[in-house]
Amino acid sequence: MHHNCQQPKTEVIEMTVKTKHFGEIEINQEKVINFKEGIPGFEEHKQYLLITDEEDSTSPFSWLQSLEDGDTAFVLINPFSFMPDYAPNIDEDYLKTLGEIREGSYLIYAIVVIPQDITAMTANLKAPIIINIETQKAMQAICQNEEYQIKHSIYAEFEKSQLKKAGE
Amino acid sequence: MLALTRKKGESIIIGDGIEITVLEVQGEQVRIGIEAPKYIPIHRKEVYLQIQEENKEATKSDKESIEKLKELFKKD
Secondary structure, three states: OOOOOOOOOOOOOOEEEEEOOOEEEEEOHHHOEEEOOOEOOEOOOOEEEEEEOOOOOOOOEEEEEEOOOOOOEEEEEOHHHOOOOOOOOOOHHHHHHHOOOOOOOEEEEEEEEOOOOHHHOEEOOOOOEEEEOOOOEEEEOOOOOOOOOOOEEOHHHHHHHHHHHHHO | OOOOOOOOOOEEEEOOOEEEEEEEEEOOEEEEEEEOOOOOOOOOHHHHHHHHHHHHHHOOOOHHHHHHHHHHOOOO
16 A cells, blocks of 8 residues: 555536526536535435625625535525624634635525525524635534524524614 | 443444543433544434424525525625
């Protein structure tokens, strides 16, 4: 056994996936985010793409698109956009399963539920999506904070912050 | 499911890293102590189930709604 023996590299194959919201999208293998444990309720889906709105870079919303099933996509929100002091308490050793913890090596998102009545939309602050952008590994972690809810109403928060902006 | 009878103060070892101890028994309530490697997440099952349900609901969010939202929160 040679320790410096390299793993055979997976060939970069051009792949596309048919999605519900974005039509057929091309998959750049380098951008694939791996959820080793899947996402609760979708344990069998391990690979996702993070899709952000290129036309509107100020949008707090992004999409997490499953590559195994085009119909499965989550709307994500940057929780700091409405709660600047959001600080989920997640065990460091658990976080390290995604790779080294470095300043700026993580992205944190909350999964959003948007019903027909958008004023009733909620974000899951209890179980944030954490992406290590250096290793492209990610998880949905459940934080210890008692104050963060699975269904945190965000519409009112938005209105508040919009009003604040308008007042500036 | 494997069922074991344990008394207060007694433990169960799972593999070589997880120990579950019965700390206290009071009527219908049992207090359980868990020692496990920190990289293993431990949750109350009902919280985990709620998150599963919430995630399933989240995938039903439709694009029209988010378009409406984006309009609403657009910076001028």
